[in-house]
Amino acid sequence: MTVQDASLFTLTEEERELLPSDEDVDFYAEHGWYLSKKLFTDEEVDLLESASERFYAGHRDRTLPVRPSKLAYWEPEHGDVQRHNDYIHYEDDTIGRILRKPLLGAVAARLAETKEIRVFQSTLIFKPPVAQEQSNIVPWHFDRHYWATSTSERMLTAFIPFHDCGEEMGTITMVDGSHRWKETADNDATSLHFAERDRSELDLMLEENAHYNGVEVEKIPVHIPKGHVNFHHCRTYHGSGPNVSDRPRRAISFHLQDGENRYREFSRSDGTQVAYNHDELVRRTAAGTPDYSDPEYLPVLWSSR
Ligand SMILES: O=C(O)CCC(=O)C(=O)O
Ligand SMILES: [Fe+2]
Numbered sequence: 095m096t097v098q099d100a101s102l103f104t105l106t107e108e109e110r111e112l113l114p115s116d117e118d119v120d121f122y123a124e125h126g127w128y129l130s131k132k133l134f135t136d137e138e139v140d141l142l143e144s145a146s147e148r149f150y151a152g153h154r155d156r157t158l159p160v161r162p163s164k165l166a167y168w169e170p171e172h173g174d175v176q177r178h179n180d181y182i183h184y185e186d187d188t189i190g191r192i193l194r195k196p197l198l199g200a201v202a203a204r205l206a207e208t209k210e211i212r213v214f215q216s217t218l219i220f221k222p223p224v225a226q227e228q229s230n231i232v233p234w235h236f237d238r239h240y241w242a243t244s245t246s247e248r249m250l251t252a253f254i255p256f257h258d259c260g261e262e263m264g265t266i267t268m269v270d271g272s273h274r275w276k277e278t279a280d281n282d283a284t285s286l287h288f289a290e291r292d293r294s295e296l297d298l299m300l301e302e303n304a305h306y307n308g309v310e311v312e313k314i315p316v317h318i319p320k321g322h323v324n325f326h327h328c329r330t331y332h333g334s335g336p337n338v339s340d341r342p343r344r345a346i347s348f349h350l351q352d353g354e355n356r357y358r359e360f361s362r363s364d365g366t367q368v369a370y371n372h373d374e375l376v377r378r379t380a381a382g383t384p385d386y387s388d389p390e391y392l393p394v395l396w397s398s399r
Contacts, residue, residue, distance in 0.1 A: 102196060103196055103199075103200075103396055103397050103398065104196065105196060105197060105200055109196075109197045109200075111131075112130070112131045112132070112133055112197060112201070113197075113200060113201060113204055114128060114130070114201060114204045114205060118204075118205075119204055119205060119207070122205045122325065122327070124271065125268075125270050125271055126268070126270070126271055126272060126273030126274065126326060126327040126329070126330035127268040127270075127314075127316070127324060127325060127326040127327065127330055127332075128205055128324070128325045128326075129316055129318065129322060129323075129324050129325075130201055130322050130323040130324070130325065131322065132319070132321040132322055133195070133197055133198055133201065133321065133322065133323050134192070134195070134254070134321045134323075135321065136320065136321060138192050138195070138321075139256055139257070139320055139321055140256075141188060141192060142189060142192055142254070142256050142344075142346065143256040143257075143344060145186055145188035145189045146186075146189065146218055146220070146256070146344060148186075148188075149179070149182070149185070149186050149189070149218065150168075150170070150177070150220075153186070154185050154186070155185060155186055155187040155188075155190075156184065156185060157185060158181060158184065158185070158375065159375070160374055160375065162371035162372075162373075162374040162375060163369075163371075163374070164369075164370075164371055165180055165181075165371055166178035166179065166180045166217060167179055167180065168220075174222045174224060174227070175222070175227065175229040176219070176220065176221050176222070176227070176229040176230045177218070177219065177220035177222075178217050178218070178219055179217060179218040180215060180216070180217050180371065181215070181216065181391070182216045182217065182218040182346065183213055183216040183348075184216075184391060189216075189218070189346070193213075193216060193254075193346065193348055194213075194393065194395055196395070196396055198252060198323065198348075198395065198396075199211040199350075199394075199395030199396025200396050200398075201252075201323070201325070202250060202252060202325065202350050202395070202396065203352075203396050203398065205250060205325055206248040206249075206250055206350075206352050207248070208248055208352035208353060208354065209353060209397065209398050209399050210352065210353025210394060210396065210397045210398070210399060211350050211351070211352060211353070211394070211395045211396040211397075212350070212351050212352075212353065212355070212386075212387060212392050212393065212394050212395060213348075213349075213350065213351075213391075213392050213393055213395060214241075214244075214249060214349040214350055214351040214355075214386075214392065215348075215349040215371075215372075216346055216347070216348045216349065217346065217347045217349075218346055219343075219344070219345045219346065219347055220342055220343070220344055221263070221264055221336075221337040221342060221343040222337065222342055223337050223338075223339055223340050223341055223342055223343075224337070225336055225337070225338045226336075227336065227337075230264060230335075230336050230337050231264075231293075231333075231334070231335060231336060232266075232332075232333045232334040233293045233296045233297070233333050234269065234296045234297060234299070234300045234331050234332070234333040235296065235331065235332070235333065236272070236273070236328065236329050236330055236331050236332070237249070237251055237326075237328045237349060238328040238329050240370070241328065241370065242360040242368045242370075243357055243358060243359070243360050243368055243369065243370045243373065243384075244351065244355050244356075244357070244358070244370075244386065245354070245355055245356045245357075245358045246328075246351060246352055246354060246355035246356075247328070247329070248328070248352045248354075248355075249328040249349065249350060249351050249352065249355060250325055250326060250327055250328055250349075250350050251325065251326050251328070251347055251348065251349050251350065252323050252324070252325050252347075252348040252350060253266045253318070253323065253324045253325075253326070253345060253346075253347055253348075254323050254345060254346045254347075254348060255318050255320070255343070255344065255345040256320075256344040256345060256346075257320050257341070257344065258317075258318070258319050258320050259317070259318045259343060259345070260315075260317045260318075261315045261317070261335070262337075262338055262339045263337050263338075263339045263341070263343040264334045264335045264336050264337040264338070264343055265315050265316055265317065265318060265334060265343075266315075266316055266318075266324055266326075266332055266333075266334050266345075267313050267314060267315040267316070267332060267333055267334055267335070268313070268314045268316060268324075268326060268330060268331075268332050269300065269311055269312065269313055269314075269330065269331035269332060270312040270313075270314050271309070271312070272303075272304075272311075272329070272330050272331040273326075273327040273328075273329035273330040274329075275303055275304070275306075275307045275309075275329075275331075276306070276307060277303070278299075278302060278303055278306050300331060303331075315334075315335075350395070351386065351392070353387075353394075353397070353399075355386055356386060357373070357379075357383045357384045357385070357386050359383075370384075372384055372386065372388075372391065372392070375388075375391055376388035376390070376391050376392065377390070
């Protein structure tokens with residue numbers, strides 16, 4: 095897909111009705127999240143589910159040429175824990191095609207108030223219906239924490255469940271307005287993935303940050319009807335609880351970058367350099383840095399340039 099192919103970036107009359115209104119864009123700017131209208135048909139969502147089952151059973155349309163060091167990649171021998179599979183848009187064409195529906199990118203572009211949206215990452219997620227399973231719990235974090243090598247402050251995430259998703263299933267939970275919080279003078283928070291951090295440490299950090307900002311923590315578990323998508327800003331704190339239902343919670347976390355986003359060097363306070371998985375995969379720019387617009391891995395989803 096190239097930016098020149100303008101026909102890819104058009105919406106039908108009905109699709110335009112599904113874009114966020116001006117009020118919705120204001121809501122996102124104020125609250126740091128937005129629950130969309132029904133962007134995907136039941137057929138599209140059902141196809142995501144059947145393609146994911148085929149993927150779990152071993153089907154691949156292609157595989158990554160190298161396995162980056164921090165790749166999340168569930169395999170059957172890992173058992174009945176929470177499953178995460180990165181780069182699903184790359185490894186599975188059926189899923190990749192549905193995720194590249196122009197409407198999704200157009201909604202993201204409206205929210206981020208930008209002209210172009212590219213893929214940043216996509217993770218296929220499965221929470222088994224095991225109430226006590228600790229790995230199902232996603233501790234509080236914001237996504238920019240692990241995108242320190244990105245320049246943009248407008249990146250955002252589309253959370254796409256494959257079914258109605260409510261509290262019982264451990265739906266994604268927003269800390270309302272937290273994208274506007276000032277960060278406490280913490281350091282290496284900007285580089286470690288939440289899986290590498292202690293959970294109570296993260297809970298404490300959330301409370302401390304709220305206190306520092308003079309606000310109360312307001313947690314909103316978002317009930318997402320099938321076909322709808324929850325978007326959150328890259329600085330909005332979020333997490334999710336256990337799946338106490340009798341069905342798996344299936345979803346894709348689709349991380350998006352605006353057209354302006356670029357790689358930057360970033361070092362922790364101890365001097366070690368931060369790397370993102372892309373840095374081992376994508377082509378180089380003329381300056382020799384990782385190219386976060388490599389169309390092979392990070393295709394354009396929407397452009398109104
Ligand atoms: O799976 C979840 O509930 C949270 C996913 C997440 O952290 C995200 O979409 O950024
Ligand atoms: Fe997240």
